[in-house]
Amino acid sequence: MLSIDRISEGYLILITGLLIVFSALLILVLFFKYGLPLLLYSYKIITKKRVIKIGKQPKKSNEEFTGEIAAAISTAVHLYLNENHDNENAVLTIRQARKLYSPWSSKIYGTHNRL
Amino acid sequence: MKKLFIIFGVLLFLLFIRPIITNSMEVQTSANTQTTKIQETATNQNNIYKGAYNALLKFYHYTGFANATSGNLLMILIGIMFIYLAIKFNYEPLLLIPIGTGIIIGNIPFVAGNQTGIYESGSVLNYLYFGVVKGIYPPLIFLGIGAMTDFSSLIANPKLMLLGAAAQIGVFGTFLGALYLGFRLPEAGAIGIIGGADGPTAIFLSSKLANGVNVLADGTTVKNLIGPITIAAYSYMALVPVIQPPIMRLLISKKDRKIRMKPPRAVSKKEKMIFPIVALLLTTFISPSALPLLGMLFFGNLLKESGRTERLAETARTKLIDIVTILLGVTVGASTQADIFITKDSMMIFILGALSFVIATMGGLIFAKFMNLFLKGDEKINPLIGAAGVSAVPDSARVVHTEGLKSDPNNYLLMHAMAPNVSGVIGSAIAAGILLSFLG
Incomplete structure (x- = not known):
């Protein structure tokens, strides 16, 4: 009688246990499949700064900014960066490699000067 | 001088x-x-x-010569064999060498009453064994595992998580088998967790359910099965490369073995950070008894993924886990003192343990095939990765990878197999929590 009770309880635990494990991981699956993208999307919307789209930009602001100005600015930047290249930091720090004694590199055991 | x-x-x-x-x-x-x-x-x-x-x-x-019994000598031989297997065949040497040495230490014959043995209160070994008996070491190991595990393959393909759940059928199947063999409920629960293929979880659950201290409703105390269960769990984990391949070949057709899975998508840093927090909340709300294990696992993972606590993560996954592994290995090995270890129960536990690994592997493989019925085109999964649903990180994933390479030398399954592999860890911890809340 006792053992039958035990085994029926065993079956109960078997079924409920498997169900719980499956449901726990299923919830995780559902969250990461649907919940997380939603979460990230809403986060993106919340933190997004107001950006004016290209099409909706007021045309007036563009009037003074001609291609020539753009070319002038980019040339200036280009020249400046080029110059930067020449003025590199001249201070070199060489990390000294610590060499511990090793018989492999020892001159005592060299082939030519045998002991 | x-x-x-x-x-x-x-x-x-x-x-x-x-x-x-x-x-x-x-x-x-x-x-x-x-x-x-x-x-x-x-x-x-x-x-x-x-x-x-x-x-x-x-x-x-x-001296040991006067007190030696045949059981002691047999166990010492087994310990030496563990060490041999670890050195010669490279079977989980980080575990088998400490455990093997522990077996030798635990089976040196001595006269009782001098605070020498691991089961004598006050002895040094007994103090170290305290961490096993009270389930202190397993959560610390989980912290390290969390800090070294990359969950990105799981986040990229969440449905593979279900494979980790399917393999837990090994836990509950073995639990039932143990009941049929006459073990009592808590003992059967502790034996069942061998099917979770997770050493720390097995120690944790057996130290709570079958620790030789708890008193059952009918007034009898439960047996102390921590030693045999742990040894069975760890030895079968080391034997995963031997146990799993034949079952894979038996259940999965050659055509299915060649299925190529599409490479997992890139996972953003944000997703990786959110994962441990959300997974911690969801899993521990469902199974609070698994809190020590899952809490530490996801805590370790957050240390790794937060990007701000690299120092702590580094310590958790290297020094801390190494220290705990050393203590755990030696004390678990030493707990196999012959007079307590060599019993009929231990033999049955070893048989059930082998069976549980087989059932768990089969559960994962069959469920992967079942999932394929609903998936189409390049969404289909290679059923071999179902076998990685038994935890045994990362050995079973490696076995899946090599088996996949055997049928198609250009099919690299390792990253895909890691997903069910790590979800198997989560699954077996949840299963342990469920068993603990039912039987504890």
């Missing part, structure tokens, strides 16, 4: 010379007085030799 030698030398000399001087003095005084005294000293000298002989005899009774 020289002075030290001289001082010790003088001290030793004085110690040796004292009995000789006193003896000779006695001889002198007796010679002066009566002849009977000489006889007495003669008997005294005889007594000294006899005493020395008796002391030697007594000492012999304290």
